[in-house]
Structures are given as C-alpha cells and as structure tokens.
Amino acid sequence: MKPSTRKTVLILTPIILLLIIAIIIFFPKQSDKENEQRTLNVLNWTSYIPDEIIEEFEDEYKVKVNYSTYSSNEELLAKLTSSQTGTYDVVFPSDYMVDLLISRDMLNPLDIEKLPNSTNIREQFLAQPYDEENKYSLPFLLATTVFLYDSSKIDKISSYKDLQDPSLENNLVLLDDQRIIIGAMLNASGYEMNDTHADHLEASLEFFNKIKPNIKAFDSDSPKTFFITKEVDAGLVWNAEATLAIEENPDLRSAYPEEGFALSMDNYVILKGSKNTELAHEFINYLLRDDICQRIVDEYPYISPNKSVESLPDEELTEVLSRGSYVENVGADIKSFDRLWAKYK
Amino acid sequence: MKKKSEKYSLFKAVFTLPVIIYSILLILVPLAFVFFLSFMKSDNYGGYLLEFNLENYGEVLDSTYLLIFLKSILIGLATTFICLLISYPFAIFLRGKTERQRNLIMKLVMVPFLTNSLIRTYGLITLLRKNGVINSGLLATGLISEPLNLMYNNIGILIGMVYTLLPFMILPVCSAVSKVDQNLLDAAEDLGAGKISKIFRVYLPLTIQGAFNGSLMVFIPAIGFFFIADILGGGKAMIIGNLIKNQFLTARNWPLGAAFSIVLLGLTFVLVKLYRKIGGDLDELGGG
Numbered sequence: 001m002k003p004s005t006r007k008t009v010l011i012l013t014p015i016i017l018l019l020i021i022a023i024i025i026f027f028p029k030q031s032d033k034e035n036e037q038r039t040l041n042v043l044n045w046t047s048y049i050p051d052e053i054i055e056e057f058e059d060e061y062k063v064k065v066n067y068s069t070y071s072s073n074e075e076l077l078a079k080l081t082s083s084q085t086g087t088y089d090v091v092f093p094s095d096y097m098v099d100l101l102i103s104r105d106m107l108n109p110l111d112i113e114k115l116p117n118s119t120n121i122r123e124q125f126l127a128q129p130y131d132e133e134n135k136y137s138l139p140f141l142l143a144t145t146v147f148l149y150d151s152s153k154i155d156k157i158s159s160y161k162d163l164q165d166p167s168l169e170n171n172l173v174l175l176d177d178q179r180i181i182i183g184a185m186l187n188a189s190g191y192e193m194n195d196t197h198a199d200h201l202e203a204s205l206e207f208f209n210k211i212k213p214n215i216k217a218f219d220s221d222s223p224k225t226f227f228i229t230k231e232v233d234a235g236l237v238w239n240a241e242a243t244l245a246i247e248e249n250p251d252l253r254s255a256y257p258e259e260g261f262a263l264s265m266d267n268y269v270i271l272k273g274s275k276n277t278e279l280a281h282e283f284i285n286y287l288l289r290d291d292i293c294q295r296i297v298d299e300y301p302y303i304s305p306n307k308s309v310e311s312l313p314d315e316e317l318t319e320v321l322s323r324g325s326y327v328e329n330v331g332a333d334i335k336s337f338d339r340l341w342a343k344y345k
Numbered sequence: 346m347k348k349k350s351e352k353y354s355l356f357k358a359v360f361t362l363p364v365i366i367y368s369i370l371l372i373l374v375p376l377a378f379v380f381f382l383s384f385m386k387s388d389n390y391g392g393y394l395l396e397f398n399l400e401n402y403g404e405v406l407d408s409t410y411l412l413i414f415l416k417s418i419l420i421g422l423a424t425t426f427i428c429l430l431i432s433y434p435f436a437i438f439l440r441g442k443t444e445r446q447r448n449l450i451m452k453l454v455m456v457p458f459l460t461n462s463l464i465r466t467y468g469l470i471t472l473l474r475k476n477g478v479i480n481s482g483l484l485a486t487g488l489i490s491e492p493l494n495l496m497y498n499n500i501g502i503l504i505g506m507v508y509t510l511l512p513f514m515i516l517p518v519c520s521a522v523s524k525v526d527q528n529l530l531d532a533a534e535d536l537g538a539g540k541i542s543k544i545f546r547v548y549l550p551l552t553i554q555g556a557f558n559g560s561l562m563v564f565i566p567a568i569g570f571f572f573i574a575d576i577l578g579g580g581k582a583m584i585i586g587n588l589i590k591n592q593f594l595t596a597r598n599w600p601l602g603a604a605f606s607i608v609l610l611g612l613t614f615v616l617v618k619l620y621r622k623i624g625g626d627l628d629e630l631g632g633g
Contacts, residue, residue: 014359074594078391100390170494176580178595217497217579231475231497332389338596342409345583 039064040279043079043091045266046071048141049287050299057286063279073097080106085273089280092266095326098137099130101269103329107136108270114281117288124314124321125305128265137267138284141296142303144324145180145262148227148242149234152251157234159258160188160207168214173226173235176218178341179327180262181208184236187260193325196333201340208344218345227252238264243301256320263324376610383603391597401604410588410605417584420499420574421567424506425560428514431507432559433544435515436522451519454512462509466576469505470496473577497579505577506567513566514559521555522548554623561620565613585609 038061042054046069054065070076073094080088080101093101101107112118118138125139147157157163163172174181183193185204195201216232219225223237224245237245242254268284270277286292293306303311312320330337383401385393404410439447457465472478473496480492495501525548533547549556571586585605592602 010356014363017363072594074391074597077597078593081391104390170497176575178591215579215581217581219580229474229476334389334596335387335598335601338591338598339407339409341591342413342583342588345581 038062038276038279039066040090040276040283041066041068041088042283043068043070043076043088045069045092048092048266048300049296053287053292053295057283061279061282061286065283077101080271085271086275088271089274089276090268090270090283092140093137093269094267095128095130095263095265096329098267098269100329102131102136106272108272108274108277109135110138110268110270110284111277111281114278115285115288117285120288120290120293120307121305122307122317124317125265128326130326131267137269138288139305140266140268140287141300142305143238143240143264143266144256144303144320145175145184145236146239146242146254146256147234148223148237148245148252148254150227150230150249150251151253153233156255158255160184160211163214163234163236164210165214168234170214170216171233172211172214173217173219173223173232173237174215175223175236175238176220178337178344181218181236181344182337182340183262183325183327184257184260187257190259193260193262194328194330196330196336198336201336205340205343212344224248238302240300240302256323261324263321263326265326379603379606382600383607385600387598387600389597391593391599393600401601402608404601405604405608413583413588414585414608416582417568417586420502420506420582420584421564423503424510424567425514425564427503427507428511428563429518429556429560431511432514432518433522433548436519437544437548439519440523440525454515458512463572465509466505466573469508469577473501473504496577497581499578499582501577501579502574502582505573506570509570509573510563510566513562517555517559517562518552521552521558525551557620557623561616565616568612569609 040063042065044067054067057063058065070079073096076091076093076097077100080091098107115138121139125142126134128139131137147162149157154168182201182204185208186193186195186200189200189203189207191197191200191203217226222241223235224241226232226235227245228248236257239254242252246252246254268287270280270284274280287296288306290306290308293304293309297304297309297311303317311317382393384397384399386396386398386400388394439450442450470477474480475492475494477495479495480489483489484492495504529547529551530543533543538546568584569586569589571584571590574580574582574584574587589602589605589609592598592605596602
C-alpha cells in the first residue's frame with residue numbers, strides 16, 4: 001500500500017466505524033417516532049399465544065403491539081425490576097408471582113367494567129388464593145402436572161410410588177423445575193407441596209432417591225419429544241405437553257398423581273405505571289373472547305377458564321382444582337429448596 | 346521524525362480508545378458490580394440489600410456446592426484430557442502434509458464452528474439418542490443388540506464438550522507442533538526413538554506451552570457450559586454453570602450467584618497465573 005492510501009484508510013476506518021455505531025444507536029428511535037399510533041407493550045411466555053391472534057388484534061384495533069417473551073416467572077420479575085416503569089403494559093405472571101407482584105405494589109387494579117368479556121370466565125377459576133378478589137388479575141390459562149406413560153409397555157401409573165418401580169430404569173423424564181419436582185416428592189411423602197420443614201424436605205429427598213435410577217432426563221422445554229421419539233416410557237409433564245404427545249402417539253395415557261400435583265395458573269395483569277391502561281384493558285378483553293380463547297387452546301392445549309371452551313367436565317375440574325395446589329412464594333426458604341435441588345441432582 | 350511518531354500515536358489513540366471504553370464499560374464495570382454484589386445480602390426477590398456480609402462465600406463452602414465444583418472440575422479435566430489425546434496425533438499427522446492440504450484440513454476443522462454451538466448441540470441429539478443415527482446404524486449391522494446409552498449421562502456430556510471445544514485445543518497444539526525443528530526429530534529417530542517415544546520425548550517437552558494454552562481454553566469453558574450439560578446430560582448433572590444460572594433465574598439469589606462467579610473467576614485466575622509461570626504468553630491465549 002502507498003503511504004498516502006494507507007493514511008486515508010487509517011483515517012476513514014474509525015470514521016466509518018463511528019458512523020455505523022451511530023446508525024445502530026439512533027436508528028430504532030427514529031422508527032419509533034414515525035409510529036404515532038397507539039402502542040401496547042406485552043410481555044408473555046414463549047409459545048403461548050399464536051402470532052396471528054396478536055396480528056389480528058393490531059389490525060382490528062389499529063394499534064401496534066410490541067410483543068416480547070420470557071420463559072420463567074423469575075425471568076419476568078428480573079425484566080420488570082430492571083426496566084423503567086411503563087416499559088411493559090400487560091404481562092402474564094403465574095399464581096405465586098401475582099402474589100409477589102401485588103406484595104411489591106407493582107400492579108395496577110383491573111377495571112372490571114372495561115372487561116365485559118370477563119363474564120366468560122367459569123366461576124371455579126375466580127377468587128384463587130393468590131388474589132382472592134381478583135382485584136389485580138384474571139385467569140388466562142391453567143396448567144397441571146400429570147403422569148404420562150406408554151400404555152403398551154406399562155400397565156398404569158397413578159401414584160408417585162409407581163415411578164420407583166425398578167423395571168423403569170433409565171426410562172423417566174421429569175420437569176426440570178425445582179419447586180415442582182420437590183413439591184411432588186413432598187406430596188409423595190405425605191406433606192404439602194410448599195412445606196419448608198427441614199425434616200420433611202429430607203424425607204422428600206429420600207423418596208426421590210428411590211426414583212433417581214429411573215430418571216433419564218429432566219426437561220421443561222419439550223418433554224413430549226422424549227415420548228414421541230420413544231426415548232422414555234413414562235414421566236411427569238405439564239398437561240398441554242401430555243395432550244400434544246397423545247395426539248402423536250395414541251398409546252400414551254395421562255393420569256393425575258394420586259398424592260397431589262401442581263397447578264399453575266397464568267393470569268392477565270396490568271402493570272403499575274402503564275401508559276396505556278385503556279388499551280391494555282381492550283387487549284385483555286379481546287383475549288377473553290370465546291373464539292380467541294378457543295384458538296389459543298387449539299394450539300396450546302392448556303385448560304382455558306372460558307365457559308364456552310371445551311375442556312374438563314365441571315365435576316372433574318372442581319376435583320382437579322381442589323386436589324392440586326399452587327406453588328407458593330416461600331420467601332427466604334427458597335434457599336433451602338435450591339440447596340436441596342443441588343442434592344437431588 | 347518526531348512529528349510522525351506523534352501523529353501515529355494519535356492514530357493509535359483513536360483506534361484503541363473505543364476498545365478501552367468498551368472494556369471499561371462492558372467488562373470492568375459489570376465485573377466490579379458482580380464483586381460488590383457478592384458481599385451483599387439477598388432480598389429473596391432477585392434484588393439485594395445493602396448489608397455487607399461474607400455469608401455468600403460461607404454458603405459456597407457448603408458441602409453440596411463443593412461437590413458440584415468438584416464434579417465440574419472432573420468433567421473439565423476429562424474433556425481437556427480427551428482433547429489433548431485427539432489433538433496430538435492430529436497435529437503430527439498435519440505436520441506431514443503439504444501446505445495446501447494443511448490449509449484445507451484446518452478449514453474443515455473450523456467450518457462447523459461458524460454455526461451456533463447450541464444448534465450443533467441439538468444436532469448431536471439426532472445422532473446420539475436411543476433411536477438416533479448411531480444406534481440405528483449399529484443395530485442394523487448387528488454390532489449391538491440393545492441401543493447404547495450415548496446421551497442423558499456423563500458420556501453424552503463428554504461427547505458434547507469435546508466436540509464443542511476441540512478446535513480450541515487443535516489450534517494451539519498444531520501451531521506448536523508445526524514449529525518443532527525437523528532436525529531434532531531426525532536426530533531422535535537416528536538415536537532409535539520410535540513413534541511413541543518421539544511423541545513423549547520430543548514433541549511433548551517442546552510443545553508443552555501450546556498444550557497448556559489449549560488446555561486452559563478447553564478447561565475453563567468446560568466447567569461453565571451449562572447448556573451442554575443440560576441438553577446432552579438430560580439436566581441430571583449440575584455443573585458450576587448451571588449452579589450460577591439457577592441463582593439468577595430460579596432461586597432469585599443474585600448475591601450468591603455473584604459469589605459463585607467470583608470463585609470461578611478466582612479459579613480461572615489461578616490457572617492463568619500457572620500458565621504464566623511455565624512461561625506462557627498471554628497474547629497467545631487472547632488470540633484463540
């Protein structure tokens with residue numbers, strides 16, 4: 001290279017780099033400004049509402065929805081506490097996280113008058129322990145843990161004891177979730193799933209150790225895959241995963257664990273500091289519509305609280321809700337759960 | 346003359362300033378915050394309370410967690426050892442090739458690593474699972490009668506780790522081996538050294554730095570790559586990486602997570618110090 005060209009390169013490179021950086025930094029802001037229409041910021045679980053439903057809402061109400069996702073309640077909490085208030089309008093926390101958000105004064109009360117479609121919700125789903133008056137939250141979808149097993153290979157699995165059967169060696173998949181699995185083992189040992197007593201936790205570990213040789217994997221992302229590829233014959237999974245797996249392999253059966261199981265209810269809430277509470281209510285009201293609820297469960301077969309959506313018969317539902325229990329916020333005792341989980345593994 | 350060098354130092358400043366700012370803002374400041382956080386108390390909601398205490402470090406010493414550290418170190422050591430075992434014969438094989446062949450082979454080693462490692466790890470599942478490619482192949486040829494358990498155990502973790510980290514070993518080892526003087530090898534042969542004895546008595550002593558350099562770059566990530574342990578180990582094996590991740594994402598105990606990170610950092614620091622001690626060049630580490 002000639003000295004002069006070299007000089008030009010030396011001068012130009014940093015300038016070009018700076019320009020690129022400037023463009024990257026300032027570009028999104030400009031595109032925001034172009035958008036004068038109303039925007040709603042939604043933060044939801046990954047794979048929970050089909051994209052078309054959001055797009056149709058945008059078209060119908062002539063608004064823009066900024067839709068982002070999280071994959072655990074803790075991630076949601078971290079996103080909320082690390083961002084400015086008003087960054088998000090509508091989020092979908094589960095039971096214990098609703099409780100936690102209420103206790104930290106992070107939620108905006110719902111205005112039921114603006115949610116006429118809330119009458120579509122079945123009575124049994126209202127007034128849950130984490131928000132007894134439904135002042136801040138309305139139920140969106142219910143998940144329960146269930147056993148899933150291949151009936152062509154296994155007679156029946158109805159109790160956690162059945163998972164200890166030596167014939168199931170290296171043949172189980174369990175959710176990779178410390179509160180759910182420790183909770184299940186507490187249930188199996190005759191305790192309540194949110195029990196924090198050290199002896200009871202120890203007993204749960206003992207029970208678990210007899211299941212351990214049978215466990216092939218812990219997976220929360222897609223345990224159904226293990227069944228579809230016939231990697232395992234039994235496991236403890238979320239109900240929607242079970243339904244989807246059964247669609248693929250009709251030999252599979254699901255059953256509620258006798259000793260008790262986990263419930264997880266996700267809820268619509270509006271965050272305090274939301275700049276679009278009006279639109280947020282419209283969005284929730286839209287999602288509460290019969291046809292929308294139906295389409296959501298068609299894609300993700302959890303239990304919808306909507307009256308018109310075909311799900312469990314009333315009696316079974318009441319039984320499920322009374323036998324299952326929610327994960328509760330255990331405060332500082334979460335440390336003992338965490339340490340125990342390290343021992344489980 | 347003087348003027349010119351001043352001008353060049355200005356250029357230097359223009360070029361290095363962004364890097365310095367970048368390092369301070371995105372590496373030093375967060376690191377300082379992690380260090381600070383590790384002495385705070387958790388508020389159980391993912392935040393922290395401004396109370397100085399050493400409790401987090403006390404908790405790190407809990408036998409449950411120490412076992413996880415031990416297990417991670419064992420997995421890291423095993424991975425490093427297997428990588429070394431593969432890299433040396435490969436490097437010596439490569440030494441005997443022409444430059445064109447060498448370039449082509451090195452490209453073949455590097456190309457897969459342009460793909461995201463998470464995707465490659467998922468790719469391994471299709472090979473390793475019970476009715477995956479390897480098992481169906483072996484069953485069809487009648488070599489085995491029962492599918493092998495190649496994943497959802499420690500074997501799976503090791504396969505994944507070695508596969509992902511091998512290039513970090515191959516690069517420094519190959520570069521060190523290629524620099525060994527042919528005269529020394531000829532001399533060794535004249536004095537009656539066989540293939541094996543050449544490896545242990547000529548190559549190894551002359552390339553120990555390259556080997557240590559590679560070992561460092563394999564070992565350190567291996568104790569932290571939680572996604573490989575999660576995906577190929579079936580989430581059954583907890584290593585330091587998972588442990589730290591759990592503190593931030595499930596246990597909502599950021600200070601404890603920070604303390605684990607600092608301990609891990611300390612471990613890394615000790616290893617790098619050791620590397621310097623045997624005469625390693627820090628620039629070579631950064632180059633990988």
